[in-house]
Structure formats: C-alpha cells, structure tokens
Amino acid sequence: MFDLILEMFSYSFIIRAVIVGIMVSLCSALLGVPLVLKRYSMIGDGLSHVGFGALAVASAMNTAPLKIAIPIVVLAAFLLLRISNNSKIKGDSAIAVISTGSLAIGVIILSVSKGMNTDIYNYLFGSILAMSTEDVLLSVILSLVVLLIFILFYHRIFSVTLDETFAKATGIKVNVYNMILAALTAVTVVLGMRMMGAMLISALIIFPDVSSMNISYTYKGVTFFAIIISIFSLISGICVSYIFSLPTGASIVTINLLIYIVCSMIKRRN
Amino acid sequence: MQIIKCENITLSYNKEKIVKDLSFDVIDGEYICIIGENGTGKSTLVKAILGLVNPESGKIKYSGVKQNEIGYISQTSAIADNFPASVYEIVLSGCLNRKVFMPFYSKKDKEKADYYINHLELDEIKKKTFSSLSGGQKQRVLLARALCATKKVLLLDEPTASLDPVATKEFYEIIYDLNRQHNITIITVSHDIDNSLKYADRIINLSKDSFKIYRPDELITKGDKNNV
Numbered sequence: 001m002f003d004l005i006l007e008m009f010s011y012s013f014i015i016r017a018v019i020v021g022i023m024v025s026l027c028s029a030l031l032g033v034p035l036v037l038k039r040y041s042m043i044g045d046g047l048s049h050v051g052f053g054a055l056a057v058a059s060a061m062n063t064a065p066l067k068i069a070i071p072i073v074v075l076a077a078f079l080l081l082r083i084s085n086n087s088k089i090k091g092d093s094a095i096a097v098i099s100t101g102s103l104a105i106g107v108i109i110l111s112v113s114k115g116m117n118t119d120i121y122n123y124l125f126g127s128i129l130a131m132s133t134e135d136v137l138l139s140v141i142l143s144l145v146v147l148l149i150f151i152l153f154y155h156r157i158f159s160v161t162l163d164e165t166f167a168k169a170t171g172i173k174v175n176v177y178n179m180i181l182a183a184l185t186a187v188t189v190v191l192g193m194r195m196m197g198a199m200l201i202s203a204l205i206i207f208p209d210v211s212s213m214n215i216s217y218t219y220k221g222v223t224f225f226a227i228i229i230s231i232f233s234l235i236s237g238i239c240v241s242y243i244f245s246l247p248t249g250a251s252i253v254t255i256n257l258l259i260y261i262v263c264s265m266i267k268r269r270n
Numbered sequence: 271m272q273i274i275k276c277e278n279i280t281l282s283y284n285k286e287k288i289v290k291d292l293s294f295d296v297i298d299g300e301y302i303c304i305i306g307e308n309g310t311g312k313s314t315l316v317k318a319i320l321g322l323v324n325p326e327s328g329k330i331k332y333s334g335v336k337q338n339e340i341g342y343i344s345q346t347s348a349i350a351d352n353f354p355a356s357v358y359e360i361v362l363s364g365c366l367n368r369k370v371f372m373p374f375y376s377k378k379d380k381e382k383a384d385y386y387i388n389h390l391e392l393d394e395i396k397k398k399t400f401s402s403l404s405g406g407q408k409q410r411v412l413l414a415r416a417l418c419a420t421k422k423v424l425l426l427d428e429p430t431a432s433l434d435p436v437a438t439k440e441f442y443e444i445i446y447d448l449n450r451q452h453n454i455t456i457i458t459v460s461h462d463i464d465n466s467l468k469y470a471d472r473i474i475n476l477s478k479d480s481f482k483i484y485r486p487d488e489l490i491t492k493g494d495k496n497n498v
Contacts, residue, residue, distance in 0.1 A: 037353060152373040159363040162355060163348045169320040170367035170419045171338025217399035218356040 001243075008242045016136045017128045017195060017248070021234045023143035024192035025204060029230035030150050031185050032209035033223050034161040042092060043080045043182065045202040046099040047189045050076040052198035053102030053109070054190075055123055060113035066138055069190045076102075077182035085178070103198070126197030126249030128238070139191045146184045153180060158219055196249040204230065207256035214263040229259055271298045273335050273423065273455060274319065279328030281314045287326070289315060292481055294474060298334070298422070301449045301456045303466040306476030312459045315476070316342075316427045319457070334422070338367045341416030341424045343409070351401055357411050358396045361387055364418030379418075386414040390444065406437030413444065417454075424448070426458040438462070442469060 008014055035041055051073045058068035076098070083094045110120050122130060131139070150157070159167045160177045168174045185205070192201045212225035237252030244251075274296040281289040288311035296302060304312050317323045319330060321337045341364070349355075365379035387396055390410045395403060400411060409429055416424055426445070430438040446469050448454045460466050466473060467486040475482045 037350065155363065155366060155373070155375065158355075158359070159366050162353060162360065162363065163344075165322070165344055165348050166342055166415070167366075168322055169338075169340070169342040170364070171336075172366060213352075213354055217354050217402070218397070219354055219359050220356075222354045 004243055005239055008239065013129055013131070014238065014242065016131050016133070018235065018238060020131060020136055020139045020143075020191070021195060021238065021252075022231055023140055023147075024188060024195070025208075025230040025234045026227060027143050027146045027150070027184070027188040028192060028204040029208045029226040030147070030223060031181065031188055032205040033219070033226060034157050034181060035185060035205060036209045036213070037161050038181075040081075040084065040181075040185075041202070041206050042095050043077065043084065044185055044189060044205040046080050046095040047073055047077055047186055048193060048198045048201045049099035049106075050102040051190050051193050051201075052123055053106035055193070055198075056106035056109040060109050064134075065194070066135065066142075066190060069193075070142075070187060073186040073190050074183050077186035078179060081178055081182045122197070123194070124197050124199050125247055126193070126195050126200060128195060128241070128248040130194040135194075142187055142191060146187055149180065150184060153177060157181060196252065200249040200253050203253040203256060207253070207260055208233070211256070211260045211263040214260075214267040229256070233259060271334065272296065273298050273333055275331040275333075276319075277329045277331070279318065279325040279330060281311055281318055281323070282326050283311065283314050288478075289476065289481070290479060291328070292476075293328075294483055296423075296455060296457060299449070299453045299455055301446070301469055301471045302458070302474060303470035303472070304457065304459045304474045304476065305461070305463065305466055306481075307478075310476040310478060312476055313427055316425055316457070316459055319425060335420075339420050339422070341418075341420035343412050343416050343424070343426045343429045349400060349408075353401060355400050356397055357392055357400060357403070358383065358387070360400055360411055361392075361414045361418060364415035367419050382418055383414070386417045390414050404437075405433050406440060409433060409437070409441055410444070413441075417448075420454070422453075423455045423457065426456070428459050428461065430460075430462065438465075445469070 035044060051069055054069035054072040055065050058065040061068070080095055080098065106123070107120060110123070156172055157177055157180075159172055160174050164174050188205070189201055192204055196204055208226040208230035209222065211229050212222045216222045216225050233255040234252055237255045238248055240246060240255065241248040241251035272295045276292060276294050278291050278293050279289065280287060280291060288309065292315070304315060306312050314323060318325050320340060320342055362375060362379065362383040365375060365382060369379075387393060390413060392407070392410060392414060395407060400408065403411065424445070430441050433441060442465050445456055445458070449456045449469075470486055472483060472485055475484070
C-alpha cells in the first residue's frame, strides 16, 4: 500500500493534481462557510454549469480554457447573485434556467465542434490528466489571490453573513462583500472544475462545510474543520482513485459523503 | 446638544406615504420612545435614521455622531437559528464599523468587546454558540454587539418582542441603566406602553397621517393613557 502511494507520487500529473487540488479545496472550504450559511449553495452549483458552457466555448475556439471561463463565470456569478437577492423573481427557478441552459448550449457546442468525444465526459465528471504546467501555475496564483482576499475580508464577510441589516446599519457595504464573495466563488469553481467536473465541483464547496457544522458551533471552528475535512478528503480521494482505478472527482465526493455521515452521527450522539 | 435632527421627513413603504412631514430632534442623553399602531411607520423611521432607507423628502442631520456609529438592535433576531457563531465572535463583530482599512481586530477592539461582555454579565456564556442561548441572553448579546458599534446612541426596534415578562423587565432595566449611568442616548420602538411611560423622556406617537410628541407626565396628567 505504502509503495503504491509512493509510486503514485512519482507521476508528475498526480503531483500537479494534488497541488491544484489542495489550493482549490482550501478556497472552496473557506468560501463554503458563508455560502452555505447565506443559503447561496445553489449559486455554486449554477456557476459550475455555466463554467461547463464556457469551457465548451473555449475548447471550440481552441483557446486557453481558464482565460475564457473565468470572466464569463464571474459575470454569471454577479447575475445569479442579483437574481437570488431579488425577491420578485423566483430565485431558485431562475438559477435552474440559467444553469441547465448553459449546460445544454455547452453540450451542443462541444458535439458540433469536435463531435461527441471524451471531452464532454471529462468536462462533466472531471479528469485528473487535464492540467498542463501552465494551468497549474495560473491556478496556484489565482487560488492565492482568492485566499488573500478572503483572509483580508474574513471578519467583514462574517458580519455580512451573520446579519445583513446590522452590517448595513453600521456602515458595512453589504453589496460589495456579496459581490466579492460571488466573484471568489466563480474563480474557485472554474479552477476546480476540470479536476472535479461540472457535475461535482459544487460538492467541494458544500460538503466540508455542512459536515463541519455538525461538529463545531463557532464560526472559527466550523471554518477550521471545513479546511481539514476538505484537504483530507481530497488527498485520500486521489489515493483511492489511483489504487482502485476510479474516477478522481467522484472518489473525492464519495469520501466527503462518508465524512458527512460520520459527522452527523457524532452530532446525533451529542 | 442635538445629535440627530429630523427635518420635515416624509417616508414611504411600498410606495405608500406612511410618515408625513415629521420633525423632531434627539438631544444627547435622551431616552425617546416611538409608539404607534402597526403600519404607521415606526420601523421605517428607525431604518431612515440608520440610513437604510432614504426619506422621500426632508433631511436627517447628525452632529457629534456619524450615521454608522449608531448601535442597532433589530425587531426579530435576524440571525439564522443554527448559525454557528460564538457569543464572543458576535459581540466583537460590532467593532467593525470603526475600522476603515484594518482587516483584523486590534487589542483595543478585543478589550472593548470583553468590557461589554463583562458589563452585561455574559462572561460565562462567552464561548457558547449563539443558537443555544435563551431569548433574554440573545438580546443581551446583540445589545453588547450594538454597544461595541456605538459610543453614544442605541436604536432599538421592538427589542423585547420575543421575550417573556421577566426577561423584558430585566432588559429595560439594563437599557435604562445604560441611559442614565453611561449617558447613552436611547431611541426605542415599542408596543409596551407601560415601560415607555416609565423610562422615556419623550414619546413620539405615530398614527396614520399624523404624529404627536409629548413627555410621559403630560400623558399621565391628562389621564388618557388608554387612548394612546
């Protein structure tokens, strides 16, 4: 077993996946706490579908996927945020319209431009082989930016998540922080998408946080455990997928699911 | 000294004018109570003072206190039931309004939060999660947060709506003490006429299309307490 894991780390594509994976898990675990508490989880899911459409466009145009997908998904994030804050439009159905619409358009673009091939499967369910060295560098830099912005605004994002009215009344620009949160989420979703796939990336945002909310009752504690759970499930997921030749994204999500079940059992006991 | 001055303000809710041409000023150290039936614009008036809604016409002026330095406690607890946050985290977040560029809390902020936690007797539950507290404890935590956000003025929008009579009495006593001993100006919206008469220096009575401002003793001597 140990030899197998050692052998695994001799492949450079696995090292690349682990590096990007750890950065993305860190970002998604941190962003997940306010997103889940604000009931914005659906936005993460919607964004991943928009991301799929954007990657399809990038692939049809033969350009660098991240450079096209990130601006499109950030714009979509602002749009989804507006929709979910506007009580006149039914937020959840509007998000569903946008996300399934982009998914459908993405599938059509991919099949017209390249014919139905493994690309679609890889974009939907992720591929550990997808990343080039340049992608890794860009992903690491962008994740560091996301982390830095999140840490700088940590307390303000907490205040806005806890109680928007109080935050607004005491002069915190609530809309600005909601937009920052949406933009950071968009970047994280795009970065994680190619490894996890459009269908599974939102799990990375939601699972670690709902799990840790079962075992901790302070904001700091929930954030801390979410990071631990997120990184643990990423690394063990990659190992499991290598050892048993399983899809990587699905393995990571399944381990997250198991951790969630254990955490809710711990909560029941207490 | 006047710290807040409302000049001929008109407020609307869902495009309907509910407060018309209201003028009053708030003097440093005063205890003002806003009463009135549902739908007469009490909460909208509070939001206008906080700058959350703009008056349709008229002006609200502040002197000696900035608009974002007004401590606020909302009508129903705006905090989600299962929100994972400790008492300390919530109280400390009240200090954020005075930090313009600094991303983290200073030692002074932490001392301030600790001071109010101690003053409102929250020491024992400092590390507990907010959702596990009783209604009275929750309101005291939100009061401590509001005090961290202000030096001078507290705005309370039906702060005792979800409290039992014992906790209500206790809460009013704390507020009265803050007003008298710490010279904190209080503006509170209330349905609780008895407590309003007991503690307030002035009462603003909003009704459909009009308003009255008086002192509690004027009301008691007229004997029309029941007509309020």
